[in-house]
Amino acid sequence: MTASTSTSASSAPSAEARFRYVLRLADTSLVLGQRLGEWVGHAPALEEDLALANIALDLIGQARLLLAYAGEIEGRGRDEDALAFLRDAPEFYNVSLAEQPNGDFGRTLVRQFLLDAWQVEVYEALSGSTDGRLAEIAAKAVKETRYHLRFSAGWLVRLGDGTAESHARVQDALDALWRFTEELLTPDALDEEAAAAGIGPSLTALRPRWEERVGTVLAEATLKRPAPARYPWHGKRGVHTEHLGHMLGEMQHLPRAFPGAAW
């Protein structure tokens, strides 16, 4: 295992800042993975059931690597399980889009596509992070995420450019979820601190690449790009929509009711 050694004295973010930054990445993957897991046994076809479960598995695997690292940065003995199962919603720092309910298959795929397109950019940038450990995790994750993006983009085109019914449903989903995309692309103080230290990507620089990638697929899917979202949600600061608490209630029930349970 290689530990990160960020030593440049003046601009190096504090351990607390790095802990929270890594949790943002970890929690986005964990929450999205948990949402996709809710589809297991319910997807429209067996192949799609397997695909969603596979993507969930990749995301939760990424989250485990990131959570384990966050726990090491924090240095208070919390491991990946403690961080996943024993924090409450205000201590989760995932982007708000990830926690939005699944809705129908089309809505799930819209959410997935918007986040896949973002995670591909984020992980590509993180592969060159000055934080060696993050760079390693990202270099692995980006290969998996490109598969996810091919899947969700492919479905978005099929549904958008499909029947009148499928088109209407994914357009509705896009209109409903678009307001959460501003958070992905608007840096706050922590994003800027991470970017300045070369740890994380500059979201300002990432924005045009994400917009172009998303725009190309939306055009092919004959979907109308919604008006720009004005309000940036603040999931990444721990301020969540009402949906996250319910999701965590289900996700965390077993380890909280039976601490240390194993099977």
Added chain:
Amino acid sequence: MVTETLTEPLRRSGAYPIEERAWRALRFVMDPEIPVLSVLDLGVVRYVRSQEGRLRVGITPTYSGCPATEVIQRSIREALVHEELGDVIVETVLSPPWSSEWLSEEGRRKLQAFGIAAPKARAAANVACPHCGSHEVERVSEFGSTPCKAHYRCSDCLEPFDVFKCI
């Protein structure tokens, strides 16, 4: 059945008998999901180092969330403890990330014989049905029964089959 082809790291480590014994033992540690492949065929063992009575083994996971990774680590530990080569420490190595190009030639042949098409560097056009050899195949889904496999169907013999994904 088992050929004596030594893997590249094994050849390099020829001067160290303990390490060589470890490499030999690892030939019989199988992937729990694809039991015809050893962990060496799979290319997940990055190094074996014997120092001061400790044997360190570096393992690269194939996919971040592959549940087989933990089983593989446990199996490797058990196999090496059984060989009595010292205290066994299994370490996770993330970088460079695992690639399907690390599958050994022997592993590719075993996959094909097991009914799983081996990964090809280029696009789906090259995939051949492992049952009848036809190239008239269609991709059903890029996500198959395990993270490392995609799901295909042969248009000639009509059989479904798995393809080991390129990553």
